[in-house]
Amino acid sequence: MQFLLPESIELASMKYCVVYDSRTNSLEGEGPALECAKVISQVCHKPVLVLRGGYEEFSAYYHFFRSQKVFWMPQEIDDFQPYPIEIIHGLLYMGDQSQANDHHIHKDLKIKSEVNVSLEPIQLSMPILHISVPDSCDSDLLQFFSTICDFIDCHMAPNSAVLVSSTLGISRSSAVIIAYLIHSRRWTLQEAWSHVRKCKTNMRPNRGFVQQLSEWEKTVLGHQITDISEPRF
Numbered sequence: 734m735q736f737l738l739p740e741s742i743e744l745a746s747m748k749y750c751v752v753y754d755s756r757t758n759s760l761e762g763e764g765p766a767l768e769c770a771k772v773i774s775q776v777c778h779k780p781v782l783v784l785r786g787g788y789e790e791f792s793a794y795y796h797f798f799r800s801q802k803v804f805w806m807p808q809e810i811d812d813f814q815p816y817p818i819e820i821i822h823g824l825l826y827m828g829d830q831s832q833a834n835d836h837h838i839h840k841d842l843k844i845k846s847e848v849n850v851s852l853e854p855i856q857l858s859m860p861i862l863h864i865s866v867p868d869s870c871d872s873d874l875l876q877f878f879s880t881i882c883d884f885i886d887c888h889m890a891p892n893s894a895v896l897v898s899s900t901l902g903i904s905r906s907s908a909v910i911i912a913y914l915i916h917s918r919r920w921t922l923q924e925a926w927s928h929v930r931k932c933k934t935n936m937r938p939n940r941g942f943v944q945q946l947s948e949w950e951k952t953v954l955g956h957q958i959t960d961i962s963e964p965r966f
Contacts, residue, residue: 736769744777753784753791794823797841817842817896818933820910824889827910827933829902830855839896846888848881848897850874850905855898860888868904870941878949881909882916907936911946915953922950922959926966 744750750773754766766783774781784791792799816838817828823843832838833847833855846860854863862884866872889895897913899905907929914925929936938946943966951957959966 736772744773747777748779749782750777750779751782751784754787756787756789757783758786758790814838817898817902820914820929820932821889823891824894825885825910825913826894826896827902827906827929827936828896828898829906830898830900832902833857833896833898842896843892843894844896845893846884846895848884848895848909850897850899850909852900860884864909866905868900868939870939872941873945874905874908874942875945875948878909878912878916878945882913885913886917902933903935903937904939904942907933908938908942908946911938912949915946915950919954921954922946922961926959 752766752770752773754764754769757764757766760767760783766787770781770783814835815832817826817832819825820827826842826844828838830851830853833849834857838844839857839859844859846862847855847857848862848864849855850864850866852865852867854865855861862881864874864877864881866874866877885895885897897906897909899909910929911922911925914920914928915922918925920928943961947957947959947961950959
């Protein structure tokens with residue numbers, strides 16, 4: 734099998750390279766996507782990713798992203814509106830203020846309620862829990878964790894997703910998401926942190942929120958397990 738790439742494609746300079754075929758769902762064995770990824774990895778400086786489930790699974794879950802367009806100009810890519818980060822498939826998302834106000838995103842992701850953790854409330858015709866807390870190490874977000882978790886539990890269901898948002902979608906929203914995962918999955922702070930970090934690499938609760946998450950871990954699990962003095966936190 735041969736793979737031909739247009740001369741205009743500079744793989745060595747690409748930040749992300751994702752390969753997919755119709756339905757590959759494992760890195761074991763053989764398949765067009767795996768063979769292509771091996772070839773590309775020889776010239777691409779960044780890790781080459783293989784899309785689990787291929788085009789069939791992706792289009793089934795995210796049909797609104799399907800396109801017949803093959804080549805995209807750099808400006809078109811820059812203009813593309815990113816969607817919220819998926820934390821729990823089809824149920825829980827994390828985003829910023831602009832995504833929280835985007836009706837098209839709500840429709841595509843079936844978002845029916847929101848937790849908004851920012852100073853300015855959003856105005857939407859859906860259940861909204863607004864927590865007015867500044868992104869400061871002195872802010873007390875811990876006192877709201879129980880209320881937030883109850884709200885998400887009450888509103889999250891199939892075809893009824895919940896979006897957690899903050900101004901930039903980096904600090905306050907990620908702290909809330911981590912708190913919810915500790916509550917719902919009974920994960921340690923480290924386990925919840927690792928999951929959210931995998932979903933969004935630039936997530937970063939401020940140091941005050943990290944300390945409050947450690948207290949929340951103790952409240953939910955009975956004792957503090959995670960050492961927040963480690964550099965990752």
